[in-house]
Amino acid sequence: MAKLGFLCLLITIVLVLLFSAKVESGRPLDSNFKKRNVRQLYEALNEFANTANRSGYEYPDRKSPGGPDPQHHSKHD
Secondary structure (H helix, E strand, O other), X not given: OHHHHHHHHHHHHHHHHHHHHHHHOOOOOOHHHHXXXXXXXXXXXXXXXXXXXXXXXXXXXXXXXXXXXXXXXXOOX
16 A cells, blocks of 8 residues: 555656646747837837826816705705
């Protein structure tokens, strides 16, 4: 029974090592690709910010009544 446990442990260790070797051998991203991706993201965010600034939020010209609305804030008995 001890041999079977040792064999399972050995197989598990080998599988973990093989899996980690496969993960590490993946092709890394090209640094130019990363830079291009960041630049495109920056340009898109910059364009979005410029569009938001150009549209500008206009506040309404009407004035607030300055107090609670008695029809909506009264207690109903």
